[in-house]
Amino acid sequence: MKPKKISQFSILLLFLAVTGSAGVQEDFSAANSHYGAGRYGEALKIYLQINYQLTNWQVLYNSGNCYFKLDQPLAAKIHYLRARKFRPLNSSIARNIAIVDKSFKDVIAPETPDFISRTIQVLEARLSLNVLSLLLLAAILLLNVFLFLLLKKGRNKKIIYGLVFSLFLSLALGAYHYNRMTGQKQTSNAVISAENSVLRSGPGKSNTELFKINPGLEVKIIDRNRDWVQVSASPQVAGWIELKRLTLI
């Protein structure tokens, strides 16, 4: 392909990307207007359409608001929790979850994280995975530069120190990136969505019933065995439940 054709193709792609995102942005503004005017159903329809096209915490959060206004607290909570995955420290999301939780019978107060967990949460909230990916690339590039300098200028103190620093930086960022990447792939939270749900002592209906739980309860997934998952709502409340009774976040 000639350079002229390549540039024309790139401009076309850029145009499509800009116009595409502009369309979504317009839809988002229109949905917000509907919400402002109290037309929650219409706003929700548009938010859900946007949700099919992209994943964004604002769209999820606004969808949750619509559901709440339409007296569907379970769906509202699910959308708030999905929004919280992308903005874990957002105060509006936390507040709305606390309010919607008042609609449910079973609510277990979240544990207050210790200093280290809190620091990790803040770090994860501030440093998005994409930024981390770019930082990792930069660290490896820096390693390349120092190796190149070592090759060209020979061994000297500054180059060796730079090499050591860039090596450890790459390793640390690589390990953290891998950890975040695997965490992103795993669905570890869910919400009880079916009435008359029961937590049992093992996977299977023949196991002993431990707790009766109600829709809206947020649980952490610990293990899975075919169609059954082991969940924990708190250190005291845990057991096995059928997967179909949960909505994964």
Next chain:
Amino acid sequence: MKKTGKTIINTLWLLLMATPFVLPAIEAEVRAAINADKIGLDDTLIYTLTFKNINNPIQPDLTFWDDFKTLQTSRSSEFQFSNGASTSSTSFTYYLMPTRTGKLILPPIHYSHEGRDYQTQSLTVDVVKGSLNPRPSPQTNQPSPSKDDFFASPFQNQQPQAVDARLQAVISKINCLKGEQLLFRIFLYTRNRIEAVNMISSPSFAGFWQEWFPVPQSIAASSENVNGLIYQVYEIRKAALFANESGTLTIPALQFELQIVDSASMFFGAKPVRRSTQAIKINVNEPPAAAAGLPVGQFSFLVSCPQTMANSNDIVTLQIKINGSGNSKTVIPPTFPNNELFQVYPAKISQENIYNSLDLAGTVKAEIPVSFNKAGAVTFPALEFKYFDPVSRSIISLRSQPLLIQVSGEKLKQDKSMTLPQSAIVQKGEDIDFIKSGPIHDQARYFYRQDWYAGVIVLLFAINLLFLLKITIWQRYIIGSPLLKNRQILSLTLRRLAPVQHYEDIAAILDYYCTEKSGLGFAEINNQKIGELLHQRHVPVNSIEKFLFIKSQAELAKFSPLKKTQAELKSDLQLLRTLLKAIDKKLK
């Protein structure tokens, strides 16, 4: 500094080499193995299926195999944590008896796990008539510590005579009632040093609900004299059993693997030995008809309320605690009936076991949320809890005290449905935060999932690898090799000749070439020696003369007032290059 540099480069190498091994996730695996390729028709084949990194695999059924009959199966699990990665494996051992002679095939086992299919290899066993295992001779029936076992061990013939370890199962009662607690204990009698004990058989047996006591970190031994021999006795496992059906129930023989310290071994390693407990039969009777369905044991019963006063809009949690020696799983706490004063919601029930030395005590706690329909004095009626006491053989009825709660405040009207509507919450003066606006983008489009990102990472690593190759292998072993060094002398000489502007500059370059090629020092080298060397290497005389002439001219040019013209210099340089190439071929 040199050492540090080498260490870093070696570390980088290791990392680059290790990268492909670190990245892949831990793979699940299903493997099959047999203990022998050839067995007798009277022998037993041990077929082991190992499931690696598969949680709670379901035991495959081999009873459909025509050529083998399954005599016994056992299960064992192992968990390892190594180099930051955990691996688990579960093994099912099948003791198979061949049904005919010939080359018998054990078909592959298919297993599905998390959407992936796994298949073992098929195995072939040559089955011949008779037995390939030597049978114990009748003379070995003389008294021996390992022969006078308390019970028959299916593996005892395979154990060496020096091993003196046996297991005994003890049950607290042979005759009991359905639902009554029995204490089942397994004792190890040994005169050897035992390093570890692993239960191989499934700890679950039919007809009982069982609660195994946690295995302690260390087990204290007691001494016992058996037939004049002093044995160390360990209580290795303990379980509370509750029969859930009447009749004659059997606790099957349980097989254990004992790791016996082998002092004969050079490194004092452990020798695995298998032992079994004896099977125990228990007569289980039905409790009296009036006690049917009641828990059996001895219990205490307590109903309490954390407060005596409440607001009519509050939800108060009443607590029921039933504690005792019966099967806590069968205990159903009583509940309060709804009436016009209060509404009772489903209870949250939790169970807890306390492992005492001689029994299992269970506690069942029920937390019952109640709301009030109106203000006033609300009395929760007394509750009754009945159980059958197997000691006094009577039905015991325990009654709680009625609970009185003073309810005050005006009752707000609210929806009776379990879920409060949004409007009810908003009525309380709370509303959700307003919607968010502003530019939006796809947050689930991660760079690391895109091809370009993987490409850049691979490219950067490849560049790193090339740099490392250049620093280590290339410079040390290729550039530094005698062959390439020889080639480099010529190319360096030719490169140095290229920018020469004055005839006298040629002398130093040729001196370098000659010293490097001949291996002689600057002090030793002269035209005569060069001539001899070139002559020895069969360089044509004509070329030698021309080469030495140009070299001499270049040396004299430093002192000669007559300078050569640029054209002459160019011509001589051209000739010199040709000569050097020809000479170099002979000097290799």
